[in-house]
Amino acid sequence: MSITADVTTGTAAARAERVTRVYGTGATGVTALDEVTIAMPRGRFTAVMGPSGSGKSTLMHCMAGLDRVDGGEVYIGDTALSPLGDRRLTALRRDRIGFVFQAFNLVPTLSALENITLPMDVAGRRPDAAWVDRIIDTVGLRRRLSHRPSELSGGQQQRVACARALASRPEIVFADEPTGNLDSRSSGEVLAFLRGSVREFGQTVVMVTHDPAAAGYADQVVFLSDGRIVDRMEAPTADRVLERMKGFDTAPERGPGENS
Template identity: 70%
Template sequence: MWRAYGSGEAQVLALRDVSVEFASGEFTAIMGPSGSGKSTLMHCLAGLDTTDRGTVSIGDTSLTGLGDKALTRLRRDKIGFIFQQFNLLPTLTALENITLPASIAGSKADPAWVSRIIDTLDLADRLDHKPTELSGGQQQRVACARALATRPEVVFADEPTGNLDTRSGTEVLKFLRTSVDDFGQTIVMVTHDPNAAAHADRVVFLADGRIVDELTDPTADAVIDKMRGFEKLALDMNADNASGQFTGLNHSGAA
């Protein structure tokens, strides 16, 4: 897929011929330097942004060419979202926030399923509390429960631990890991944190809008080593450009 912003000399290529697949029931982290295209890739995958060229599919459903109403239904029925900013409605209780997507769809969340998620996230004694009465970690756990309440095909998590302390962030990451291992959930997470990426089954690395590498069964140290390599490559490219030379990145994409 390709995605560009602006035009002419001001045009910025955010994604350049990216080809990638995410297996069902797998936890994938997307990493890369600032401006590498991580968030753009996630937004295109989740139907929050469109591609200029290429196609995006979730399961058997192609997002490419869908109208606004169809995209809204797809995001509601097939996708869960967890954001760095918790995005909870302040006037609703924790339980009402968790069941909100089903309410908007005019349906009712499966009580047994919701109860299982609530128990796993240890939220049973916080269901009547509003967001202002919850800690940051508790708010993000409510957001996690909301994301899984409708049993989506995939959950996209954008820096889900970015606003949390270490302990709360670890709790959220453990839940995401559990949701894959015990619930068979598919998770795609953008993160800058090697420790967060180490909870994933696989890490996909972006640089300059391209997929440049990937790592399976990652450890934090292995992720750090990869990132250092990309930083050195970026410095070398800048030095080559300054001297009138150019060194290109070449990667066919991950399948």
């Protein structure tokens, strides 16, 4: 039985209403999301978890406007994404959404500072210097701003990526397995920064993860299985999340783009 994870629309930074996403057609089609309804509350840290092939990465990609839905609707604030053309959707992602991905996605020829301000530079907007300074101090890379990604550790690169996601003051930050390539110390640094951005800046963060320890940094965890929301957990701990995850049977891969 699917659980609807919803909150009052006015408090949601992003929401999905009866969203369906199918990969392939006919007998070979795979339903990655099956009429999912969920809202991500403003100013909170939400972790999305589930077994491999559960639909968690697909859900994040659809809610972030990186993938189109086959049914239902996704909203950023009160803006529906389906009616938007490619240009308006690109502008919305640039201006209202921040992204942090497992692979960092930094430009190797740019310095750390240039990577942080890149989205605003591309948009032709002047960064808010005071805000960017605050983010830089919070992320703890003041002395490494002139370094290129190859001169930074994995944890430092991911902290640059987190700072870049926050520098334009987005309405919501989506993070897809942001600690997947990091050791435990670097993972803790990145997760503490994301947690701090919620507590100190009122940021909204949605993180897809398979790691119970990472989920323990969140305010709430939403669990998916077979493309449906099956449970929620408030004030999670790593042990409680691990115990809940043990209840899931191993699921087959669901389709292209859903590897986690």
